[in-house]
Amino acid sequence: GAVVSQHPSWVICKSGTSVKIECRSLDFQATTMFWYRQFPKQSLMLMATSNEGSKATYEQGVEKDKFLINHASLTLSTLTVTSAHPEDSSFYICSAMRTEKNIQYFGAGTRLSVL
Amino acid sequence: GQQLNQSPQSMFIQEGEDVSMNCTSSSIFNTWLWYKQDPGEGPVLLIALYKAGELTSNGRLTAQFGITRKDSFLNISASIPSDVGIYFCAGRVSGGSNYKLTFGKGTLLTVNP
Numbered sequence: 001g002a003v004v005s006q007h008p009s010w011v012i013c014k015s016g017t018s019v020k021i022e023c024r025s026l027d028f029q030a031t032t033m034f035w036y037r038q039f040p041k042q043s044l045m046l047m048a049t050s051n052e053g054s055k056a057t058y059e060q061g062v063e064k065d066k067f068l069i070n071h072a073s074l075t076l077s078t079l080t081v082t083s084a085h086p087e088d089s090s091f092y093i094c095s096a097m098r099t100e101k102n103i104q105y106f107g108a109g110t111r112l113s114v115l
Numbered sequence: 116g117q118q119l120n121q122s123p124q125s126m127f128i129q130e131g132e133d134v135s136m137n138c139t140s141s142s143i144f145n146t147w148l149w150y151k152q153d154p155g156e157g158p159v160l161l162i163a164l165y166k167a168g169e170l171t172s173n174g175r176l177t178a179q180f181g182i183t184r185k186d187s188f189l190n191i192s193a194s195i196p197s198d199v200g201i202y203f204c205a206g207r208v209s210g211g212s213n214y215k216l217t218f219g220k221g222t223l224l225t226v227n228p
Contacts, residue, residue, distance in 0.1 A: 006157065032214050043203065043220045044158070093157045097214045102146055102165065102207070104216060106157035 003027055004096045006107025013084055014115055021079045021110045023094030029074035030096035034104065035067070038091045050077040084114045118142075121204055121219030128194055129227050136202060136222040137188040144206035147180050147187040148216065152201045161202075162189070194226050 005024045013019050023033055031052045036044040048069055049057040056069035066088075068080040077096075081088055091111055095104040121138045128134060138147075146165055150158035162173050164180035164187060171178055177190045187206075191198055204219040 004157075034215070041223075043218045046215060049215065091155075095157075099214070101163070102214075103148065103160060103163055104205075104214070105160065106150070109155065109157045111155065 003098075004094065004105045004107045006094050006110055008110060009108060010111045010113075012113045012115065015085055016083055019081045019084055019112060021081075021092055021094070021112075023077045023079070023096065023107050025075045025096040025098075025105070028096070028098050030077075030098065031074060032097040032099070033071060033077040034095045034097070035069060035077075035079050036093045036095070038093060038109075040091075044093060047079075052077075081112065084112070086114045088112065089114045119204060119206060119217050119219040121222060123222060124220070125223040125225070127225045127227065130194060130196060132194055134191040134194055134198070134224060135188060136204075137186060138204035138206070138219045139186045140206055140217075141185070142206075142208055143184040144187075144208055144217075145184070146207040147178070148205045148207075149176075149178050149187070149189045150203045150205060152203060152221075154200075158203060191224075194224075196226050196228050199224055199226050 007022045033050040035047045038044050047062045050069045050071040052071045058064045071077040091109050093109040094107045118141045148163050149161045152158045162178040167184045168182050169180040175192045201221045201223050203221050205216040
């Protein structure tokens with residue numbers, strides 16, 4: 001079964017509103033989680049590394065004020081897309097790092113559509 | 116930065132055929148991972164490789180960690196329709212607290228019944 005739960009799987013919102021996506025590790029603690037964005041027929045693009053108890057590390061070109069990340073517990077990271085615009089429409093995927101196995105496990109993804 | 120070249124970009128095969136895809140890197144990796152992604156879903160881990168030369172199987176799937184640590188291949192034997200999807204290789208460069216993965220661009224596999 002799934003070891004990482006991502007919610008919601010699909011969200012439609014109006015331009016200018018904010019959307020929160022949750023990522024939970026189900027049977028292990030994850031001090032490190034990752035947020036990716038994926039465009040159609042393309043590979044995963046890392047947006048940021050989410051670190052429990054500290055600030056997220058953003059990749060170059062990713063606006064930290066636009067994509068707010070909170071990793072308040074060892075099993076939950078959230079990504080908030082603030083003041084969403086149509087160009088933010090995309091497939092967002094999280095992963096959780098299981099350090100003892102050196103493996104990233106992925107959530108099922110969230111399809112965001114901004115009208 | 117690190118680059119992963121994954122090939123082929125796409126494959127169209129008949130059910131029952133074997134499939135091979137590979138990734139090469141400009142950098143040495145300490146870990147190679149192979150994932151499969153179905154449409155509208157997140158990637159699912161198929162095989163993890165940790166040592167140069169390591170050959171690991173998972174059912175009809177076999178993957179190897181290249182001796183040079185700059186390449187890896189994935190083989191699928193006796194393909195079936197549910198093998199359809201996008202296959203990604205991913206590598207991790209170093210140990211410590213850097214857990215970031217570098218992904219290949221994916222191989223789209225289509226299996227004709």
